[in-house]
Amino acid sequence: MLQFSFKHIINKVRGGIVSPLALNRMGILGMNARNINYIARYNDREKFPIVDDKLNTKRAAKRAGIPVPELIAAFETPASRKRVMEVIDPLWKFVIKPARGSGGKGILVIAGREGEKYKKISGSQIEALDILRHVNNIHSGLYSLGGKPDRVMVEALVDFDPIFQDYSFEGVPDIRVIVFRGYPVMAMLRCSTHSSDGKANLHQGAVGVGIDLATGKSCHAVQRGLRIQRHPDTQMSFGELKVPGWYDLVRLAASCYEMTGLGYLGCDIVLDRERGPLLLEANARPGLAIQVANGVGLRQRLRFIEGLDEEMHEKKVDERVAFSMREFAAEKTL
Template sequence: MRGFSLRHLLVKARGGMVSPQALQRLGVLGMNARNVDYIARYNDRDKYPIVDDKLNTKRAAKRAGIPVPELIDAFEVQPSRSRVMAVIEPLWQFVIKPARGSGGKGILVIVGREGDKYLKPSGAQVSALDILRHVSNIHSGLYSLGGKPDRVMIEALVDFDPVFDNYSVEGVPDIRVIVFRGFPVMAMLRCSTHDSDGKANLHQGAVGVGIDLATGRSCHAVQRGLRISKHPDTEMRFDALQVPGWRDLVRLAASCYEMTGLGYLGCDIVLDRKRGPLLLEANARPGLAIQIANGAGLRTRLGLIEAMELEQLEKNVDERVIYAMHQFAGAGES
């Protein structure tokens, strides 16, 4: 995979200048192959509600002993104004999110207060009326998949690990790990920027940093599909980045296989200063931008797991982590 820009190849492929067969030979997984060969084949649809609803995910994770951000309250139905205010009034920091939102939409992060105003990470102020309106919009389905009525979650704000202080702006960075049949196969750190309004979504302007599965060190970074060497806001270089507690984080991701029963999934994990890795959410249809962030294709790695004998697939969580760290060490573009 070295010696070429994965981003450039994908652009050429969309323009018909590179054939799907050529991308396949290079190990790049395309959308159609992801949908047919992996999501449809390995993810039973009756398991989707576990991950398509963040409240369901949180409850399943707690049953499985997987740590998650603290849930302060949840509104299953449209709450009264007084109930919402009773929950947020004593809080200094909190996050409001839709249970069935996607792509980071509908997430409101509050990091402090000034008088009767609430502060977003950007410094912008919102009023209690703004928050009540936001809660109502979530319930009406404004941010949910298919526009269906949704549930509202209020979570404690993650006190993220200071190792990321200069790598993320106005928001909490998260680590996405793709897990296939219980084996972690690829990882990236998503760092928020001013452009992304504190959200860790690449399509909104966040930075994707490929992470070496063996060490937790950065190996490649991109923003809006273009390779970069430092954070656009802080100018902190990514080649100095190493995620602490990496083995524990990868083990948490691998454990989501048993929790969800899904063969192909993405696990989004945050690092709390005191609690360590926490599962933020899981995704039955993880995007493919992780390949660009790593400068490497997914198909070859997935193929290695598919070729395993049945007894090899029956490894426990720790054995799967050890295998993945050894097999996929330093596999990204440097």
């Protein structure tokens, strides 16, 4: 499989623009190609609401038997927000998020209580008034796609698997899996850092770790586009990283094809200590940074799946997962 480095891409830059021909030769899928050849072609826009609204996603997942973080309450009208404090009063840990938020915006994670104060995952404290203000902002559409009025979700805080405790700074790491026509084609682990303010956002300084589809082992790691070997805050080597319960996690991602009806999607999954893999959200327009995290372009893998005969596109979930694990195994792991 053709591999590349971020430095290799930079060397191709002329006047701030990377030649589409150069990207194509490296097997990198660009934004225009993704939008035209995959999102527009394989994603029915009528099905976008299933993934654009996290409340819809959660309900669809439960109908499909796909495990998700526990939904404690949902407030769908401004009038109902008066009950927020009543609902969270007995809770020690919880998450408040907008149903139609994007890019991780508007997510408030409460990791504990101290008297009348609520402790954020960063250790800072807020008061009830701050929570109500946050809820009002969500309802007003401050974080939603298109700025439209939104619904508020209160979820149980995931008790993430301790295997990741040395690979993340404050935040909960998640695994992004790209699924094309039901076949998992690429995966990465996103690890928060001090510079990313505890958020698993690669553009804000989080670490992207490419994960071998065959084994769940790390095969490549980058921060801000540069390859690294250790977590910048904990100094833990990524060479020792292996995601537990890997088959079940990849199978969950592949199952989202039937759940959503979308041909090209990204599935964000977290590992709970007791429950195992849980679907956090699905995305009809997944970003392309996963290619840098893996050091491998998506283009060849997507074309390979497109070239399969019709019989292969009628395979069951387990058959598709086994096929992807075999065909898209990493050439080497860390």
